[in-house]
Amino acid sequence: MDVYTFLIQVLNGLQYGLLLFLVASGLTMIFGIMGIINLAHGSFYMIGAYLAWAFAAATGSLFSAILLGLVVSTLIGVILEWTVFRRLYHRDHLYQVLLTFGLIMIFEELRSMTFGDDVHSVAIPAVFSAAIPLTDTLSYPVYRLVISATCLVVAMLIYWLIQHTRLGMMIRAGASNREMVQVLGIDIKLVYTLVFALGLALAAFAGMIAAPISTVYPNMGGQILIISFVVVVVGGIGSVKGTLLAALMIGMADTFGKIVLPQIASMSAYLLMAAVLLWRPRGLFAVGGR
Amino acid sequence: MNHSLLEARGIHTYYGASHILRGIDFTVRRGETVGLMGRNGMGKTTLLKTLMGVVPSHKGEIRINGHVTTRSQPCRIARHGVAYVPEGRGIFPNLSVRENLVMAARPGVGGRRDWTFERALKTFPRLGERLGHGGGQLSGGEQQMLTIGRALMTNPDLLILDEATEGLAPIICREIWTVIGAIRDTGIATIIVDKNFRAISSITDRNVILVKGNVVFEGDREALRSQPEVLKNFLGV
Numbered sequence: 001m002d003v004y005t006f007l008i009q010v011l012n013g014l015q016y017g018l019l020l021f022l023v024a025s026g027l028t029m030i031f032g033i034m035g036i037i038n039l040a041h042g043s044f045y046m047i048g049a050y051l052a053w054a055f056a057a058a059t060g061s062l063f064s065a066i067l068l069g070l071v072v073s074t075l076i077g078v079i080l081e082w083t084v085f086r087r088l089y090h091r092d093h094l095y096q097v098l099l100t101f102g103l104i105m106i107f108e109e110l111r112s113m114t115f116g117d118d119v120h121s122v123a124i125p126a127v128f129s130a131a132i133p134l135t136d137t138l139s140y141p142v143y144r145l146v147i148s149a150t151c152l153v154v155a156m157l158i159y160w161l162i163q164h165t166r167l168g169m170m171i172r173a174g175a176s177n178r179e180m181v182q183v184l185g186i187d188i189k190l191v192y193t194l195v196f197a198l199g200l201a202l203a204a205f206a207g208m209i210a211a212p213i214s215t216v217y218p219n220m221g222g223q224i225l226i227i228s229f230v231v232v233v234v235g236g237i238g239s240v241k242g243t244l245l246a247a248l249m250i251g252m253a254d255t256f257g258k259i260v261l262p263q264i265a266s267m268s269a270y271l272l273m274a275a276v277l278l279w280r281p282r283g284l285f286a287v288g289g290r
Numbered sequence: 291m292n293h294s295l296l297e298a299r300g301i302h303t304y305y306g307a308s309h310i311l312r313g314i315d316f317t318v319r320r321g322e323t324v325g326l327m328g329r330n331g332m333g334k335t336t337l338l339k340t341l342m343g344v345v346p347s348h349k350g351e352i353r354i355n356g357h358v359t360t361r362s363q364p365c366r367i368a369r370h371g372v373a374y375v376p377e378g379r380g381i382f383p384n385l386s387v388r389e390n391l392v393m394a395a396r397p398g399v400g401g402r403r404d405w406t407f408e409r410a411l412k413t414f415p416r417l418g419e420r421l422g423h424g425g426g427q428l429s430g431g432e433q434q435m436l437t438i439g440r441a442l443m444t445n446p447d448l449l450i451l452d453e454a455t456e457g458l459a460p461i462i463c464r465e466i467w468t469v470i471g472a473i474r475d476t477g478i479a480t481i482i483v484d485k486n487f488r489a490i491s492s493i494t495d496r497n498v499i500l501v502k503g504n505v506v507f508e509g510d511r512e513a514l515r516s517q518p519e520v521l522k523n524f525l526g527v
Contacts, residue, residue, distance in 0.1 A: 185368030
């Protein structure tokens with residue numbers, strides 16, 4: 001493997017890992033703070049991609065499509081929390097798994113009824129459609145770099161929100177002692193609604209920015225859900241920092257696995273998970289149990 | 291109609307099938323310090339939790355600052371001017387001392403902003419030396435100061451202290467009692483539950499004794515001292 005091929009694969013691994021982080025960070029926050037296992041989280045990746053495709057077709061611009069898509073997916077998140085998830089907080093994980101599995105099927109059916117079962121593609125915005133030439137035959141698409149940079153900015157925003165804002169303090173306090181937060185006069189239900197909608201909006205956002213490179217197809221949420229759970233477990237359930245590190249590791253393992261050992265490429269992420277869990281059974285950054 | 295800050299009438303509370311509070315009447319006037327006494331298991335903590343909305347009452351009515359709060363969420367009740375320091379303190383170990391204080395800050399009823407971050411640190415200078423520490427790294431006494439400081443950051447009209455000095459060294463207890471006295475002098479009403487009968491009765495305006503979910507005695511320090519049989523029978527002092 002020459003140095004340019006290596007560089008391209010590093011960038012691909014980075015981009016895939018950062019995208020995984022957007023999906024997995026919401027998953028880990030919703031589990032770490034509210035104790036909810038949300039199998040329907042991947043559906044929002046799919047919903048985001050379809051919204052990007054539909055709105056881009058309607059408005060002719062991916063940027064407007066992403067803005068509209070964020071509004072719609074956040075609204076869906078708020079409504080879902082109010083109507084469905086709020087009833088699950090005090091229930092057993094089995095109920096959560098059953099109900100959110102049902103939601104996956106409902107979302108897929110709604111997607112099929114609304115958008116059909118065809119595969120669609122979304123055009124890369126003209127400003128980012130160029131590729132940076134590396135050698136005579138190799139080049140790297142600008143849009144993939146834009147995805148990585150966008151994800152990094154979002155990751156920093158999440159870090160700032162959780163570590164340096166009062167809302168972030170309330171979120172962390174709520175993860176440690178929900179009742180105490182309430183008796184201090186803070187509406188924990190509102191905090192939960194916000195965290196939930198934010199987590200789902202992140203997954204949808206990942207689907208939107210990935211749409212131009214991954215195409216838009218039925219059941220695309222299922223694949224990302226499984227690998228996101230791997231990321232969450234490797235990172236340590238509830239830890240956003242661990243999720244970032246784990247997402248990058250899984251992104252690299254998956255990308256290089258396809259090149260170095262193509263025979264076992266589909267296993268590489270799971271082998272990494274097994275290795276990490278043998279070393280640290282609660283993941284890289286285990287958070288205190290709830 | 292009257293000057294009660296908190297008024298509870300005919301409160302009945304159950305834990306599952308057990309009938310814990312059996313028709314309690316309980317009032318706190320503005321600026322008044324009330325000692326709530328009784329042996330273990332007589333319903334003191336349950337009464338506080340019922341007033342705070344953490345545990346629902348099955349019968350009766352609670353009014354705080356003129357609002358009926360019998361069915362309100364704890365966060366609504368807190369916003370009517372009540373700050374609750376529970377038994378076991380309830381600090382957030384995963385937040386720093388500074389964050390524990392800052393996250394709770396808000397103006398009180400009517401927009402009062404008497405208590406600020408700076409004033410909380412002035413009241414508890416030790417916390418100022420520990421601002422960057424995690425809440426879990428503090429000693430028991432410091433944790434207690436942090437919970438009281440955090441409660442004051444909500445600018446309450448009524449401060450509820452459940453076993454504030456439990457498990458603390460005598461010298462730390464004295465420090466806490468001094469601060470509680472200073473807080474009382476600023477005009478904040480308090481409900482104090484504590485095992486230390488002497489410390490509590492030297493600071494309170496009125497004392498209420500619970501036995502098996504009923505109020506069996508209500509009176510000031512003098513009334514309490516003049517009836518040693520009350521102390522002996524109901525408190526074992």
